[in-house]
Amino acid sequence: xxxxxxxxxxxxxxxxxxxxxxxxxxxxxxxxxxxxxxxxxxxxxxxxxxxxxxxxxxxxxxxxxxxxx
Amino acid sequence: xxxxxxxxxxxxxxxxxxxxxxxxxxxxxxxxxxxxxxxxxxxxxxxxxxxxxxxxxxxxxxxxxxxxxxxxxxxxxxxxxxxxxxxxxxxxxxxxxxxxxxxxxxxxxxxxxxxxxxxxxxxxxxxxxxxxxxxxxxxxxxxxxxxxxxxxxxxxxxxxxxx
Amino acid sequence: xxxxxxxxxxxxxxxxxxxxxxxxxxxxxxxxxxxxxxxxxxxxxxxxxxxxxxxxxxxxxxxxxxxxxxxxxxxxxxxxxxxxxxxxxxxxxxxxxxxxxxxxxxxxxxxxxxxxxxxxxxxxxxxxxxxxxxxxxxxxxxxxxxxxxxxxxxxxxxxxxxxxxxxxxxxxxxxxxxxxxxxxxxxxxxxxxxxxxxxxxxxxxxxxx
Numbered sequence: 001x002x003x004x005x006x007x008x009x010x011x012x013x014x015x016x017x018x019x020x021x022x023x024x025x026x027x028x029x030x031x032x033x034x035x036x037x038x039x040x041x042x043x044x045x046x047x048x049x050x051x052x053x054x055x056x057x058x059x060x061x062x063x064x065x066x067x068x069x
Numbered sequence: 070x071x072x073x074x075x076x077x078x079x080x081x082x083x084x085x086x087x088x089x090x091x092x093x094x095x096x097x098x099x100x101x102x103x104x105x106x107x108x109x110x111x112x113x114x115x116x117x118x119x120x121x122x123x124x125x126x127x128x129x130x131x132x133x134x135x136x137x138x139x140x141x142x143x144x145x146x147x148x149x150x151x152x153x154x155x156x157x158x159x160x161x162x163x164x165x166x167x168x169x170x171x172x173x174x175x176x177x178x179x180x181x182x183x184x185x186x187x188x189x190x191x192x193x194x195x196x197x198x199x200x201x202x203x204x205x206x207x208x209x210x211x212x213x214x215x216x217x218x219x220x221x222x223x224x225x226x227x228x229x230x231x232x
Numbered sequence: 233x234x235x236x237x238x239x240x241x242x243x244x245x246x247x248x249x250x251x252x253x254x255x256x257x258x259x260x261x262x263x264x265x266x267x268x269x270x271x272x273x274x275x276x277x278x279x280x281x282x283x284x285x286x287x288x289x290x291x292x293x294x295x296x297x298x299x300x301x302x303x304x305x306x307x308x309x310x311x312x313x314x315x316x317x318x319x320x321x322x323x324x325x326x327x328x329x330x331x332x333x334x335x336x337x338x339x340x341x342x343x344x345x346x347x348x349x350x351x352x353x354x355x356x357x358x359x360x361x362x363x364x365x366x367x368x369x370x371x372x373x374x375x376x377x378x379x380x381x382x383x384x385x386x387x388x389x390x391x392x393x394x395x396x397x398x399x400x401x402x403x404x405x406x407x408x409x410x411x412x413x414x415x416x417x418x419x420x421x422x423x424x425x426x427x428x429x430x431x432x433x434x435x436x437x438x439x440x441x
Contacts, residue, residue: 046307098348
């Protein structure tokens, strides 16, 4: 495993709550949630850079919403 | 990740044998999208229409050679010449391409590109498309075919002069 | 890059041998591996062509080229693993941790096996009466994916799209995966997942005894 570096940051109450909810929902530790978020952000950013499009498709309405990050 | 695994002997013998036996029942346990369809795994020949086989066939017939005679002259397996001429996605051995180039007096580097063994030049791709459009598999080279063949060879030779 | 050891089986004398498992591989490593495997792929293909074997029965990974997979490794979510023995690369696997979530178990994260392949000299090619040199390489890589999932906190959950030739292995009772249907986004390949429960059993079955 690569060497680890430490970072401390502060979260607001709503942020911490959201983090805890996600952790519970995904059955992950809070650290793991943040790690996943970072990976996801990097992956999406790269694919958008390549010219791909990220879309949310509305199941009922057949309307597609383009996501721009 | 493997740090945590350092002291463990994985997997255990019984499991390994059982799994290996299961693997043996399949042709393959490879995972990955169907190779030809994925942009990630593209062969050089995807850039150029598959005219290599047709070119070899034409060059051979132009010289009045049978497949067997060509195989002998080039010191190459008969089956491989047959495969090259009839199967669109045959990838020939580099040596075979070289030998054929010598016998048929065609530029070896260009032939290598057409065979899908190297990245083809743009001018080659375009010429190959034209050749493919004009040529039809027939037992005797018609005047049209002869012309199409000669034009294509001209491009091959000119492309080689540049280096 | 780090490494540890794993066991694989040598067919010739049915002995277990201790191989090296490496992770953190780089794009250059992939290029080197393909230079290693390329000639063996070509040889198998030539034999198949020479014998006029129907292309539909050819090993489905025959045309692969790992050197093209380099760019994928740059992302945080990507991991590459190789198994090496006697200086030769016996198998490779590329996994992803953020591109897919579990469809079986409510959107929970899993390790997705993007690519997995055993070296050409390890393949059993029936039409050529050819048996592979080392056995169990694919199984060990699969196990490594389950372990990675466990260590990421994903409880061992794994997902993959199975190629037709490999489906019976992943669908079988040894791998314990659940089929979730054909995926139109992946050339209609069947999508399989290993649930948390089955993953734990798999780890315990394969682990130290």
